[in-house]
Amino acid sequence: MPHSDASDASDAYDVVIVGGGHNALVAAAYLGRAGRSxxxxxxLGHTGGAAVSTRPFAGVDARLSRYSYLVSLLPGRIVDDLGLRFAVRKRSVSSYTPTVRGGRPTGLLVETGGGARxxxxxxxxxxxxxxxxxWERFYAMTGRVAERVFPTLTExxxxxxxxxxxxxxxxxxxxxxxxPLGEAVEAAFEDDLVRGVVLTDALIGTFASAHDPSLAQNRCFLYHVIGGGTGDWDVPVGGMGAFTDALAHAASLAGARIATGCEVTGIVTDGTSAEVxxxxxxxxxxVGARHVLVGAAPRELARLLGEEPPAPPAEGAQLKVNMLLRRLPALRDPGADPREAFAGTFHIAEGYGDLEAAYRQAAAGELPRRPPSEIYCHSLTDPSILGxxxxxRGYQTLTLFGLHTPARLFADDPEGTREALLRDTLAQLDAHLAEPIADCLAYDADGRPCIEAKSPLDLDRELRLPGGNIFHRELAFPYAQEGTGRWGVETRHANVLLCGAGAVRGGGVSGIPGHNAAMAVLGK
Incomplete structure (x- = not known):
């Protein structure tokens, strides 16, 4: 391991944290407030990891949440404990799903919290x-589970x-x-579209069938419906970067020393002290440390320790698309107001049969012929992200999350496959619009349309997410299993802990792994 005569070389900290994502910053703030160095x-050149806001389009004053879009699993206690100046807003509409029935365009609008409409x-x-x-019975059941499970995530x-x-x-x-969740969905609901709307929460970032015997879909669904004890998915005011900026400020106030542009190249530990x-x-x-916390994926931790990597994690299976529009498009459904339809989650090609067909096609090595995806218009809820x-002038942001497109599909021709998938995904959206989405796109200062797409391989390259997996590895049920340790952040090295999405109860914009890693260091 190389040494330097810089001042850092002789320094020893109580804790060195590898990575400056939101979970790492949560850990840093808690530990600093507890008196730890x-x-x-x-x-990267900035903190935040995947939970950042950027201006991706040249000369355009719009700050988009580039990779992570919504907040669900963030406990209010973390916001309160750390004194964060950060807020979220609830969306007035939970979802809108367009379809055609009897040859006529229509759709299913679900208000937040339900209601007469x-x-x-x-x-x-x-x-x-x-x-x-x-629907009411099913989500009453998940609501009861959420109320009882969510508080355990920080215990x-x-x-x-x-x-x-x-x-x-x-x-x-x-x-x-x-x-398998598909059994319950099929028993509870008859309508294919309704079944699909329920199932989508089981497939966000997870490549699985409704009847997958591994229950990967169940684990994903559980984390999507328990957030906050309600399952609500909220919009971060000021964009996701406002959250991580507040965390970085809280960590700095607590005394943590944060350095960007510092790539960790190795970790050596004897279980009681470490060098990074x-x-x-x-x-x-x-730099020396008593404890090392790692916000990177377990794959990256193994590389830094010089160990054999864990079994290949489940690959990512999503397309992420950011857009800026001059106006919201009109819809073919004459009863739908675009400002309502896009205010929540706008589902595309996500009927139950559509989702299963897309999964089977992708599992066979083909791009889905009707790629499923969902869209969020954050600027309807929080216009502050726009200049x-x-x-x-009525501009709006759109972010799209595509499903069932595993990393392996992009291996032979990453750029060509991504562009083909983007074209087919937007075609599925256009099928429900009265005007093509391309006609609504804004243009940047160089005259290019304001749209960017990220495949799983792009996320691996830019953020070092294994195969683009937004959860770092397969999600686990939130209970102890062999080797998980007291807090679910432990590794086989006593003083090296995970504080990112790869911890048990990781994934999503939550801060929970950071909180739990800090509690483990503090001996709670």
């Missing part, structure tokens, strides 16, 4: 009350029996923890 080393929308779509009643890991007892509902446990080697513009350095001139 903390050093944060971030490879949601009931009426179900009745128009399905011709009766049954599906709405089933030591319960064992399986303890979590089951805490939920106290054998039917809910069987539905979410024991049997890194490179910056001034050369090579080594005043753009907001006054």
């Amino acid at each position: 903390v050093r944060v080393l971030e490879r 949601t009931r009426e929308a179900f009745a128009r779509l399905t011709g009766g009350e049954r599906e709405y009643a089933a 030591p890991l319960p064992d399986r029996a303890a979590l089951r007892a805490r939920i106290g509902d054998d039917v809910a446990w069987e539905t979410l923890f024991e049997r 080697a890194y490179v910056d513009q001034d050369g090579e350095h080594v 005043p001139d753009l907001a006054a």
